[in-house]
Amino acid sequence: MKIKSIRFGMLRVPLKTPFKTAMRTVKEIEDVVVIMETDTGHIGYGSAPATAVITGETHGSIIEAINKIIFPALIGRDIEDLNNLTNTIQGAIVRNFSAKAATEIAVYDLYGQLYNAPLYKLLGGGDNVITTDITISVDYIDKMVEDALDAIDLGFETLKIKVGKDPALDIERIKAVYNAVNDRALIRLDANQGWTPKQTVSVLRTLEDSGVRLELVEQPVRGDDIEGMKYVTERVHSPIMADESSFGPKEANELIRNRAADIINIKLMKTGGISNAIKIADIAAVYGVDCMIGCMLESSIGVAAAAHIAVAKASIITKVDLDTPSLGQYDPVKSGVRFNNAEITITDLPGLGISEIGNLTMLDL
Numbered sequence: 197m198k199i200k201s202i203r204f205g206m207l208r209v210p211l212k213t214p215f216k217t218a219m220r221t222v223k224e225i226e227d228v229v230v231i232m233e234t235d236t237g238h239i240g241y242g243s244a245p246a247t248a249v250i251t252g253e254t255h256g257s258i259i260e261a262i263n264k265i266i267f268p269a270l271i272g273r274d275i276e277d278l279n280n281l282t283n284t285i286q287g288a289i290v291r292n293f294s295a296k297a298a299t300e301i302a303v304y305d306l307y308g309q310l311y312n313a314p315l316y317k318l319l320g321g322g323d324n325v326i327t328t329d330i331t332i333s334v335d336y337i338d339k340m341v342e343d344a345l346d347a348i349d350l351g352f353e354t355l356k357i358k359v360g361k362d363p364a365l366d367i368e369r370i371k372a373v374y375n376a377v378n379d380r381a382l383i384r385l386d387a388n389q390g391w392t393p394k395q396t397v398s399v400l401r402t403l404e405d406s407g408v409r410l411e412l413v414e415q416p417v418r419g420d421d422i423e424g425m426k427y428v429t430e431r432v433h434s435p436i437m438a439d440e441s442s443f444g445p446k447e448a449n450e451l452i453r454n455r456a457a458d459i460i461n462i463k464l465m466k467t468g469g470i471s472n473a474i475k476i477a478d479i480a481a482v483y484g485v486d487c488m489i490g491c492m493l494e495s496s497i498g499v500a501a502a503a504h505i506a507v508a509k510a511s512i513i514t515k516v517d518l519d520t521p522s523l524g525q526y527d528p529v530k531s532g533v534r535f536n537n538a539e540i541t542i543t544d545l546p547g548l549g550i551s552e553i554g555n556l557t558m559l560d561l
């Protein structure tokens with residue numbers, strides 16, 4: 197099975213409710229879709245959203261990096277030569293992590309199809325059912341409480357509450373949601389870099405003293421402030437998780453070695469794809485540090501790939517934050533991964549098992 201050609205499409209899915217974090221408000225999922233064609237007629241799919249504020253990439257930069265730099269190095273190559281293909285992808289261009297991720301996802305999809313097995317089985321296998329949390333956007337307190345209770349009614353057992361706007365108001369938001377939830381779900385916080393290190397310690401100590409128990413607190417301070425992450429991690433009881441501070445295996449390793457975070461959030465769009473996500477999980481396993489697998493606000497193509505990794509590395513990826521397919525008004529992607537609110541199940545379809553992508557607007561390059 198040799199790589200022959202590549203095409204691109206755009207996939208848009210309107211959200212049920214606007215996604216609001218300390219950094220941005222988004223109303224729809226909008227992904228570049230990579231369609232990788234082979235000489236055997238098999239097609240591999242990958243995707244990437246533009247998250248300029250996190251990876252520095254736009255739809256245009258993702259397409260350009262793949263079409264002009266990464267893909268030309270892959271033409272004519274054998275899918276069975278997986279490790280060399282991922283090395284080529286990672287070495288073709290510096291940074292551009294989401295472009296690399298979209299390309300790797302398509303290559304791994306084809307690798308699964310070549311051996312007629314779902315990707316997670318080729319990555320080592322595991323229990324094919326995992327459970328995700330759901331995101332509660334930052335908003336008025338009443339709205340956040342209402343969203344939290346709705347999520348519990350849908351069967352979610354873990355809520356990821358977006359905060360990081362204003363420390364005093366955030367404390368009120370968290371207390372209100374925590375009290376309304378009343379032990380029916382675990383509470384994770386994601387401050388999306390919205391607090392300073394001192395504010396974080398103050399907020400978390402106030403919450404801890406008032407009896408609010410948090411499963412973890414994600415990226416309270418600026419991503420590039422590793423000292424700040426360490427400062428917070430040393431001073432609070434709540435486990436601190438690195439998201440925007442952790443990109444590839446090197447950054448994850450440094451965070452772990454410096455004890456600057458208790459947990460690492462792995463996202464394919466930050467690691468540059470599946471090969472590095474596996475490396476991070478393996479590094480974390482060496483040190484006994486738990487990982488979360490997360491995703492950007494992105495289509496269920498990339499999220500499906502993340503689900504396969506979560507299953508194969510479940511012993512160290514103990515937390516799953518793959519809720520974006522259930523945030524969309526519908527899911528135009530039919531794949532081997534079934535997203536049913538909190539429950540994610542992987543079927544035996546080969547690779548990612550993608551059979552249909554509705555609403556895909558093909559690009560003429």
Ligand code: MG
Nearest residue numbers: 386414415439
């Ligand atoms: Mg985050």
